[in-house]
Every structure is written in C-alpha cells, then in structure tokens.
Amino acid sequence: MTTTREGQPAEVTVACPAGYHLTGGGGGTGSQDVYLWKSRPTDDGKGWVAASLGVVSNEISPGAGGGMSAPFKVTAYALCESDS
DSSP states (O other): EEEEEEEEEEEEEEEEOOTEEEEEEEEOOOOOOOEEEEEETTTTTSSEEEEEEEEEOOSSSSSTTSSSSOOOEEEEEEEEOOOO
16 A cells, blocks of 8 residues: 655555555655655554655755755555455
C-alpha cells in the first residue's frame, strides 16, 4: 500500500486493508531539499505514518527570500500480509 500527499509540512498515513496485518513500512520524500522527520507504525499498529519538512535554502534569490516555494511531498509505504 502506498499513499502520497503534498503540503507544508506534509503528513500521510496508509493502512492495511481488512484481512491483512502490518509487517513493516517506511516513508520517503523523493527530494534532497525535503527531509523525512517521522516514519513509524500508526498508534493502532494497522498502518504506517510518514511526515516531511522542507530545508530552508542558505542562498538568497532576488524576490524569493531564499526559501522553498513548492509544496513538500511525502510518501508512506505499508507492508501488509494476509491474515489467512
């Protein structure tokens, strides 16, 4: 199972479908300018939660303020196994 979300910051949760249980998971951002600050099982143990935040650039661009303008992106992965 995979879910992707954009936001500032971005957080996403993915759950195993009925009849399956969680065996692992992870998260990713797909960008060197955004870091993953949360990647763990959900509190109920039935899915995975991942969250990302952007890194503020040290370079000053005219009119840009040196920060990121695009939304941050995060993807959560849940590894699920059939109960039967």
